[in-house]
Each structure stands twice: as structure tokens, then as C-alpha cells.
Amino acid sequence: MCRTIAELDHEITECRACPRLVAWREQVARDKRAAFRDETYWGRPVPSFGPGDARLLVVGLAPAAHGGNRTGRMFTGDRAADVLIAAMYRAGLANQPTSTHPDDGLRLLGTRVTAPVHCAPPDNKPTPGERDNCRHWLDTELQLLRPSVRAIVVLGGWGWQALFPALAESGWAVPKPRPKFGHGAHVTLASAVPAGAPLEVFGCYHPSQQNTFTGRLTPAMIEAVLVSAATAAGLRPRP
Numbered sequence: 001m002c003r004t005i006a007e008l009d010h011e012i013t014e015c016r017a018c019p020r021l022v023a024w025r026e027q028v029a030r031d032k033r034a035a036f037r038d039e040t041y042w043g044r045p046v047p048s049f050g051p052g053d054a055r056l057l058v059v060g061l062a063p064a065a066h067g068g069n070r071t072g073r074m075f076t077g078d079r080a081a082d083v084l085i086a087a088m089y090r091a092g093l094a095n096q097p098t099s100t101h102p103d104d105g106l107r108l109l110g111t112r113v114t115a116p117v118h119c120a121p122p123d124n125k126p127t128p129g130e131r132d133n134c135r136h137w138l139d140t141e142l143q144l145l146r147p148s149v150r151a152i153v154v155l156g157g158w159g160w161q162a163l164f165p166a167l168a169e170s171g172w173a174v175p176k177p178r179p180k181f182g183h184g185a186h187v188t189l190a191s192a193v194p195a196g197a198p199l200e201v202f203g204c205y206h207p208s209q210q211n212t213f214t215g216r217l218t219p220a221m222i223e224a225v226l227v228s229a230a231t232a233a234g235l236r237p238r239p
Contacts, residue, residue: 005052005144008137012047012118017133021119021126028065028120042072045119048141049074050112053148055233056093058084059163060155061206062117062126069120073102074113083207084113084155087219091226092238110235114141116162124208131162138163142170150197151233153225156206157181163201168192172199183217184225200232 002008016022029043046068060080063069067078075081076099088111089097095107117126117134126134142149154160160181168174172189179187185203204217204225211217230237 002140002144005048005141008140008144009047012045012137015045015118015134015137018119018130021117021121021130024122025065025069025120028069033066033070036066036070039070041070043069044072046072046074046115047118048112048114049076050108051110052112052144054108054110054112054145055148055150055235056111056229057142057145057149057152058088058111058113058155059152059159060113060115061159062115062124063120064124065120071101073099074115075099076106077101079209079212080207083212083217083219083222087207087222087226090219090223090238091230092236093226093230110230110233112145114138116159116166135162135166138166139169142166146171146196149199149233151200151202151229153202153204153229154181155204156208157203159206160185160203167199167201171196183221186228200229202229202232 002011026043029041046063064078067081068074068076071077075084081099085094085099086097088094093109093111099106116131116138154163164174164178171193173192181203183205187201189199191197202225204222205211227237
């Protein structure tokens with residue numbers, strides 16, 4: 001059990017629990033994409049990013065092969081990052097609208113980004129076993145964030161399904177049947193521990209190219225969910 005967020009972030013980077021993911025992330029780091037051939041890829045599990053006392057948590061799916069797996073930071077250096085961080089900036093949750101590399105000066109404001117799987121998977125599709133292997137990191141993160149976190153935005157149905165068992169394990173009352181995912185979905189979870197705070201959970205389509213290039217998810221749509229979640233978390237989104 002990690003006792004602090006900083007310890008958790010460090011321990012995640014040392015994980016080698018899933019042989020398929022270890023092999024893939026390291027192969028990608030060796031072969032590289034032509035556009036990044038002069039860069040040194042991270043090629044390891046990608047820790048969460050943001051303050052350890054965040055009031056809002058954004059949950060994705062897994063690092064991108066040439067995004068987080070290259071840069072070593074969640075939602076950094078790929079098209080999904082371009083969309084998400086720009087929307088977070090407009091909502092007042094980031095100090096700048098771009099996330100290109102770990103030394104670019106980006107700070108998340110009252111917000112932390114994480115994923116149920118911390119290694120880049122082939123075809124962006126972790127297996128159920130890989131999801132389950134990684135679950136203890138998410139459980140621990142939620143437990144460490146319990147004193148501060150008041151809202152969560154989940155990007156995509158895969159992340160939604162992965163999150164709710166972790167929420168139940170970490171001290172929130174998850175109804176049965178579990179709430180269904182949808183863009184704009186919103187559910188309030190009561191605390192299952194004495195004197196604990198409730199948690200507001202919001203659904204949002206994932207900012208993948210498949211969604212953004214087709215218009216299924218627009219910048220205004222993701223910004224609206226972020227603003228609602230920031231307000232529920234007690235943050236001050238931009239008007």
C-alpha cells in the first residue's frame with residue numbers, strides 16, 4: 001500500500017505485471033514513429049498527473065503508444081491530449097491549452113488525470129486480465145484522494161465500466177444495477193464510510209480521433225461536461 005500520491009506515482013512506473021503490455025510498450029519505444037525517431041521514448045507505465053489533493057479526477061482508458069508511452073505523461077503529445085487539455089484550459093482546469101512534453105509548463109488546477117490501465121496496449125485495447133492486474137493502482141489512488149476528491153469525469157464506456165468496481169472498493173456506495181454510461185451521464189454516489197463525502201460521477205465520450213474527427217464529440221461537448229464536474233467539485237470554472 002502506497003502512503004502518498006508521490007509514492008504511488010513512483011511505484012506505478014516500476015510495474016511489469018502484464019507481459020503483453022511490457023513487450024508492446026518496449027517494442028514501440030524501440031521502433032518509434034518516424035516523426036519522433038530522434039526522441040527517447042519513455043516506454044514504461046505512465047503515472048497519473050496532477051495534484052495529490054485534487055477535487056476533480058479525470059479517468060481515461062490507457063496511455064497512447066506515441067503519446068503517454070513516448071512522453072511519460074498522461075494525455076501528452078497526441079491528438080486526444082490536444083482536445084482534452086484545450087477543453088480543460090477553457091474550463092479553468094489547466095494553466096495552458098496544450099500538452100506536448102513533460103517540461104512544457106503545464107499545470108492542472110485542482111484536477112488530476114489517471115487511467116485504469118497505465119501501460120499503452122496494442123490497438124488501444126487492454127484485455128480484461130490486464131485491466132484487473134492494474135486495478136489495485138486505481139483502488140489505491142482513489143483511497144488516497146478520498147479526503148479531497150468530489151467529482152470524477154470518465155472518458156468513455158470502457159473507463160466507466162472499469163471505474164465502478166474500484167469506487168465500490170474505495171468507499172462509495174455503487175447502486176445495483178450499475179449506472180449506464182452515456183455522454184452527459186451523471187450519478188451521485190453516497191459515501192459508504194462514516195462521515196465521508198458523496199461523489200459526483202460524470203460520463204463523457206473519449207476524445208479519441210474516432211470521436212472527434214467524426215463530430216461525435218465536439219470541443220463544446222467535452223467542455224460542458226468538464227464545467228459541470230468542476231462546479232460539482234467546488235472548483236471555479238471559467239464562465
